[in-house]
Amino acid sequence: MRPLKIVVLIKQVPDTRNVGPDAMKPDGTVNRGKLDTVFNPDDLHALELALNLKDRIPGTEVTVMTMGPRRAADIIRDSLYRGADHGIMISDKRFGGADTLATSYTLVRAIQKLPSYDIIMGGRQAIDGDTAQVGPQCAEKLGVPQVTYVEGIISITDDEVVAKRRLSKGVETVSSPLPCLITVHGASPACRSKVAKRIMQYKYARTNSEIRPNDGFIKELHSKRPYLTIPEWGVEDIDADETKIGLSGSPTKVKSVESIVLTANEAKVLSDSDLDIETMIKELIDHHIIG
Numbered sequence: 001m002r003p004l005k006i007v008v009l010i011k012q013v014p015d016t017r018n019v020g021p022d023a024m025k026p027d028g029t030v031n032r033g034k035l036d037t038v039f040n041p042d043d044l045h046a047l048e049l050a051l052n053l054k055d056r057i058p059g060t061e062v063t064v065m066t067m068g069p070r071r072a073a074d075i076i077r078d079s080l081y082r083g084a085d086h087g088i089m090i091s092d093k094r095f096g097g098a099d100t101l102a103t104s105y106t107l108v109r110a111i112q113k114l115p116s117y118d119i120i121m122g123g124r125q126a127i128d129g130d131t132a133q134v135g136p137q138c139a140e141k142l143g144v145p146q147v148t149y150v151e152g153i154i155s156i157t158d159d160e161v162v163a164k165r166r167l168s169k170g171v172e173t174v175s176s177p178l179p180c181l182i183t184v185h186g187a188s189p190a191c192r193s194k195v196a197k198r199i200m201q202y203k204y205a206r207t208n209s210e211i212r213p214n215d216g217f218i219k220e221l222h223s224k225r226p227y228l229t230i231p232e233w234g235v236e237d238i239d240a241d242e243t244k245i246g247l248s249g250s251p252t253k254v255k256s257v258e259s260i261v262l263t264a265n266e267a268k269v270l271s272d273s274d275l276d277i278e279t280m281i282k283e284l285i286d287h288h289i290i291g
Helices: 041-056 070-082 100-111 134-142 194-200 215-223 274-286
Strands: 003-008 012-014 037-041 063-065 086-090 119-123 147-155 158-167 172-177 179-184
Touching: 003 041, 003 070, 003 134, 012 070, 037 041, 037 070, 041 063, 041 070, 041 119, 041 147, 041 179, 063 070, 063 100, 070 086, 070 194, 086 100, 100 134, 119 134, 134 147, 134 179, 147 172, 158 179
Parallel strands: 003 063, 003 119, 063 086, 119 179, 147 179
Antiparallel strands: 012 037, 147 158, 158 172
16 A cells, blocks of 8 residues: 555634634624634544554655644644644635635645645534535535545545445445545544654744744754744745635625523423423524524
């Protein structure tokens, strides 16, 4: 079996467990500066699937790629600590406010800069949007087959991968020619822990924009160890059409945002009559709890 080139699409997302009143801007985009961030959970599962293939097939290389503001480089370092070989940061203010269409276009332009790839992986969906659209849109734009909701790789050859998909009513085994794109379900194995040796090796990994003018020690270290420099690509680096990125390339518009807080101020005891049940359902709909 020949070594594989695997690209894992990862995302730094707001921690949706702690969403406050300042979570959204007036224009309907996420106010990321006001929210704590985490490594998107499904993307961690995708990273583990890629690292598992790296363990199984000697010489396989795993490259993680993320699009976001400067601080999103944290999850590239996190990935390097866990076993990834390379990381690419896609960052430019003009990418801001992108919906799934603009995001997938940007990622595809970056992927097309790579010399080659066999498998592109990503989480099933991101917890900040829950659309599950970016992965399939990337596959469509790249013109490669896609396998979604994957929870494990059964076998792989030079030309084909056989994967197990987790569906709502069971599992399905499917095959796909390479190259292909895979989105990974949360039912797949959890990602391995960070390795102390790799933390020591990559703790000074930085993008150029993260290095401050007075960081002489880090600059010198990067000159001696080029692998510590995380490539950072902007609009011009990926030859992107500015009409297809960021807000200008995003047809999806948020009309309004409503903060719903569930509280247990009172309890009601209902009978099993149809009238009581209908009344309860109507109240839940009126209060936007369901529906």
